[in-house]
Amino acid sequence: MKATTSRLALLALAVLMLGATTSGTVSITMPTVTVPLKPGPGMEVVNANCRTCHSAAYIYTQPRLNRAQWTAEVAKMKAAYGAPIADSDVNTIVDYLIAQNGKP
């Protein structure tokens, strides 16, 4: 049973490698890498609204942005990218972003 499983695995691997060298099927498995949000007021709102579409790395790799800049980013996510952010959640999200990676 075990031998059969490993032969099947080898066969699967061979098919994958064939795919990679000719013009067949290529399958990849994305690494299970996530960038977690750090605790703070509003984290759950940010988690529910922002991480649907993108990693929290989008927050932490930005330079420290001021309130006007983070507000503009959230507005862009709503207006341009169609994020279903409730108007009542915008300030909570902006406050969290400033606390995490902002400046006055």
Add this chain to the structure above:
Amino acid sequence: MTLDRRGFLAGATAAALASTTGSEAIAASPTTVMLPMENGTRPLVAFPQKRPLLMLSPRPPLLETPFHIFDEGVLTPNDAFFVRWHLAGIPTTVDAATHRIHVHGMVKRPLSLSVSDLRTQFKPVEIVAVNQCSGNSRGLFSPRVPGGQWDNGAMGNARWTGARLTDVLARAGLKDGVRQIRFHGLERPVLSTTPPFIKALSLDDIFDNGDIIIAYEMNGAPLPLLNGYPVRMVVPGWYATYWMKMLSDIEAIDTIDDNFWMKTAYRIPETPGNTVTPTQTGYKTVPINKMTVRSFATNVHDGGSVHAGSQMIRGIAFDNGSGIKAVQFSSDGGTTWRNATLGADYGRYSFRRWEVAFAAQRGKSYTLACRAIANSGETQTSIPVWNPAGFLRDVIETYKVSVS
């Protein structure tokens, strides 16, 4: 262990990084790199078909090429080539046998082409060309701007093989009145309310640049899935935003495309040098298009060292297709310049390698610099371009080095 901006050993530990970024990625990443910018810590993570690259984001994947790779050869290896997706809906399984490229819209003969059709029914064209993200080097802007915070490694140079776009369009037969061709791939938004990633090129630009191909090979091999397997657009001389990955749809239209990714995103100021001041408003913008001329040293890095005595300083240069006429080198911060020797010519859209002899005196420090001059006459200056989206960086690169 941490690597500094150019992949050289520095200090710090992964654990220390984890405490400052809270990133679980660190567990899977023995090393991190410190890019020369605020919040510039990047874990090195190996994605499928890729060696460890600087991870800007895992989802959608944004992966930067460590800069020392560019010192190793004129072509960037497929497994080291940078990765940039806009939307997280990326197919992780792609079957080249069933994949189709639909050519439709204002055409006389709509087509549904397989990869095999592209290979067998059209003359193969091979071209070496630089693929550079519009936002390459955005993290070096001053003042900083929001967006993907790349150092200089969101670029690569590959030998692409594919069918000429103009041959495919000729097969379909464009109707009178076509103004633009729109391109779409398999990348999908997570939300139905997010604009799908669609780009467009004007017909004049397509026929001016007869070198646009639909590529099915990259450096003689299939494209890595994360670089657009099974086929992607190659638009030599133009920024990578037009190089549609997993190309599946070509549409001829009689309008100027006004989708978000053309009308709102990827715009540059229509001002002299495409530069503005941070407080400037009221200027017109145009879609980003051809790349600016750039050059880099690849075997020294800013803040690094050189050894005493004579040595060769090496680097790369490229522009948008006029070709590199000369690269000049300075060891006094740009006061005096002398010509470097250009390496083999891989074509006018390729990286052009250069090297120059340099003698370093023990105990001194130097500000090295390089600048490229294109056949078009365009050259680099010491004044950085600034625009709010962080595009078109092309300033003369300088490298402060001490003598070890």
